[in-house]
Amino acid sequence: MERPSAFQGLEAAWLHEGIADFEVSRVLSLGDHWMAGRYMPIVQDAVRRHRELPLPLDELSSFENLPQEQVELAYAQSWSVVSFVVERYGLAGLRRLTAETIASGDTATALRTALGVDMEAFQADWREYVLAGGVPDDLASLARRFDADQALAHIAVLSSPAYGGRAAGTDGADRAAAYIADQFAALGLEPLGDPLTVTESSERGYLQWLPISHTHLITTPALVLLDAEGNVLHEFTHRQDFVESAGEGVVEGKLVWVRSGDLAGMRFGGAVVLEWDVRDPVARAAQLADHGAGGLIVATDKEPEDLQAESPTPASESAVGIPVFEITEAAFETLLGRVGVEYPDLASSPPALPLGVQVRQSLVRSPVTTTLTANVLGLLPGSDPGLAGEMLVVGAHYDHIGQLPDGLYFPGANHNASGVGALLEMARVWRAQGYRPARSVLFVAWGAEELDSAGVAYYLDHPAVPLTRTVGIIALDSIGGGRGYRLLFYGIQDHDLPLAQRLEAAAARLDRRAWRRGSTGDGWQALFNSVGIPTLKLIWDKAESDFYLPTDTADRIDLERLASSGEILTLTVSWLASR
Structure with missing residues (x-):
């Protein structure tokens, strides 16, 4: 197959192949992130083992004579260099570099003429970019704005006695949903719940109501x-x-x-x-x-x-x-x-x-009755017309297990007011700093997760946005601490690759620690994963040991761990939503 006329004279295979992979990534959902998941670990490993470019650009006029073990690296490095050029100099810079490479036939000359940088400085900047995982500097700074004290304030409210343990179908859960809806409104998120009236032109609220079966203990067992x-x-x-x-x-x-x-x-x-x-x-x-x-x-x-x-x-x-x-x-x-x-x-x-x-x-329980509980849905529309139709979902369930007849209630501060508090704080940071994602982001507080993820199951049958437009799910559960010493994230290597790779890179850039578990993990996100949508779940190691204890109170939240989780969350989602 002949090259398009625009590429006639482009003898630098690295630039041609790098542009090809870059363009492929632009037509796939989360394409840039998929490419990074595939290629970035290869390039990082090679850079750590070499002082200079692992494969000198001026020697990559063709891949045909490369040893087999270097071919994958050649493609990975080519994509990485092109991505770096676009990140640093924009698409206009890539166009200038391509034109000058065709005109001069020499990479070093093209770099000086098109980008105003010599080969040595370009290589040094590119190496730094690779070792940093390609994380944009502005988004790393944005993530560090996450304020754990602000998140803790929401956790303290939701885990207070006034909410009675937030069992689905109770007044406490309804109050929690109303509180979260008020926060969504204050943060400028668009309501994506049920219509407020039965008329076709009715405005939507933040609550998506769903039926559940409900019962409660009448006396202490x-x-x-x-x-x-x-x-x-x-x-x-x-x-x-x-x-x-x-x-x-x-x-x-x-x-x-x-x-x-x-x-x-x-x-x-x-x-x-x-x-x-x-x-x-x-x-x-x-x-x-x-x-x-x-x-x-x-x-x-x-x-x-x-x-x-x-x-x-x-x-x-x-x-x-x-x-x-x-x-x-x-x-x-x-x-x-x-x-x-x-x-x-x-x-x-x-x-x-x-x-x-x-x-x-x-x-002794009350008779089983059918009642209502709600998911809380707030949308931040994307700013890029080409990406706004795609949607990331960031979610945490707000319900818990309620209280006993003797008045003992289960605060559920870490499980899972911490997840709700973190997503509210991320939205606050975005608003305060004027950050507007290119992709749309749906913030969701799920109801009835303790009832076999009934809220998520209902949403999958009644999605506010077609599921074909949902490109990824970030699930938050008990991220304010645990009996272990590390933040875990669950994702399958191939299926959830773009989310997992970006989170790993985000944690490293922030000098935070996170460990991958090679499975979908238990929880509501598994329902999304089962219909083919990439998912990632964040949870602190061994947090499950305290899920249903009355001692899961706001004063036991570890602020440093909450800050670590929140910063990683904010950088990961901001990055995924930005391109």
Whole structure:
């Protein structure tokens, strides 16, 4: 195939191939970022191992005679040099360089004539650009404007008692959604939720309402061990000795140890079953209920805080009609002591063994009803007519697990008021500094994530913007600290490459630390990933240990870690949205 006439006389293969890859990147969604994900690590590695250009430009008139191991580097370096020229001198500079290279046939001469720089200075500037990951200086400065104290102020509000733990379907969650909507309005984001009235010309609000199934505890769950006459032997303490896992109901019946997974021939007649370390308590409870069990107690080797950190399965998501509790290892030992047996006796027992005592289990919930909760959607339209039709989504769920009947509430400061606070602070920084992204950016606070990501599932069925225009997702979850020592980001190497590479480069430029996990990760972003949209999830290492503890309060947010997460977030999103 002959070259276009405009390229006739362009003998420098590096420039021709670099321009070709650069132009390809301009017609792909996130194309520049895809190219960077593919080529930048190759170029950076080569630059770190060479003082000069890894492959001298004046020797790259052709790639045909290069050793095979250098061909990929030649393409990567060519793309990188062209991208650097555009970044530093603009498209006009690239055009001048191309014209002068055709005219002179000499790269050094073309650089002096077109760009006013000699080869040595150009190489030095390019090396610095590569080692910095290509991060634009102005965006790095913008990211450092992220104010962790400002983000913390939002976290403190959302995790305060006035919001009651923000359980989806409660007044607390509705107040949280209204607060976030007010912040979106103050930040100048365009509402992208439901129409405010039923008329076709109605303005839109920030809230996208969705139906959910809702229930709540009416009384504090109880677990009491009784002797054969019904006298109390021991009362276990909720959330210290046991937690509810699923189901509902009040039952008082004999306690039966079950060692066998096979229930054939067993009928329990309303007895409460005690088993060790059941992998799926909900499924097992359904099996036991079919055989007449009145309740299930699962003994574990967990400490109290380990049990507390697990989110219970709402009754609305489980068809189990019997109460299901999990108890700590210490509570199991207490129970065995009261019964007068030892675990080795149980390990060698018959498949089912009555323990000679009774148990009272109480797990009383309100009837399951259908109610509404909301996603909160605010759009910052892109400034570039050629890119504004593409949209990045930056999201964090705002809901949590609410409160108990005795008034104990779960603040959910880190999980996940921290994610909401960070996206609000990023939007504030952009507005305060006059930054306007080229691509459109949708800021979303998701509702009902704790209900199997119901808010995201609803949005995917009712997108505010066609999903074909959504080019990437950044998910924020518990980014204000964790029991580990590093910020993690989840993304698949090939599928999520442009997002992951830019975040790695952003963290390095800011002298912050972030570690990649080579999977999509658990959470709402997986639903977007499953429909082919690149995703990235940010979460602090081992934050999950404190997800559902009442001690997840705003005063325990680590400001330095929040600042690190926020700066990386701001630079990554600003960069992805800028070109």
